[in-house]
Amino acid sequence: MFQEIWNPVVLGFFLWFAGIAGMGSVAYALMKISKVEEKLKELSVIIFVSIVLALVFVVADLSRPLNMPFAILQSLLSGTFIVKIFISWMSFGISVLSLLLLLSFLLLLRHTFVPGLQKLTDQKWCLVLTGLIGFLVVIYSGFLIANAPGIPFWNNALIPVLWIFSASVCAVAILKILVKNESITHFLTRAGLALEVGELVSLVALINVSLYSGIEAAQESACALFLGPLAPAFWLFVIIIGVLVPMGLGFVLLRKEDRNLALIAAICGLIGALALRMLVLWAGIPITITL
Known part of the structure; x- marks a missing residue:
């Protein structure tokens, strides 16, 4: 019943690392603009490593992976770069991934080997650009799936x-x-709770819309996650580990911050996000065309 064309594990890791790099860049920009300096160096390393790994996994899934480096180089060096990024989702994706790779590399150098880059990367326009490109990477990774032909669930x-x-x-x-400052971690706890509620509402909406869409393939995909063969993994890794445990620990942490509980909640959130991407990909059932 399920597809055998794409690899949910490889693409799942690509989407996961792209999400971490993308919203990590947004977080870096917001922290820097707000003059919060704690652990920015470590965050810049994570952003750079994540975007590199995202590119590694997306290249691993291509039928002709050796073409990818040349496409990235061409997208950065082409004189018609601004025009080309709007031609197709592939061009747009290569462009924003390449730009985030370049910007994250500059941030990494700023905190490690080339202190002279501090003046450039600390400029407000550069921080806004970094956050914007990171957000576009996340948007691209979502619309890349949503625009896949023949998979109604997506x-x-x-x-x-x-x-x-x-x-x-x-x-x-x-x-x-990363962060140990109690005032910052308390803010992160509240922000995390709000985001987890938003994630749960969005997930429930996705399942319900698919169940009542009237398209058989979308209904089968939603049923596979909710009650079918993918349900055990979905309920355990996505709902319980990825959402309910972090939310429950978040309410406990609102009373008093506890480093160990915060680490458990964070790790569970990361595991749930990876499982979500893999399972949504796994659940994709193509439309069956009968002649």
């Missing part, structure tokens, strides 16, 4: 919304692992 505007909430949960989780 052809839903709620996918990009769900991806934004889930990637934001990942960014907050990364920060909770």
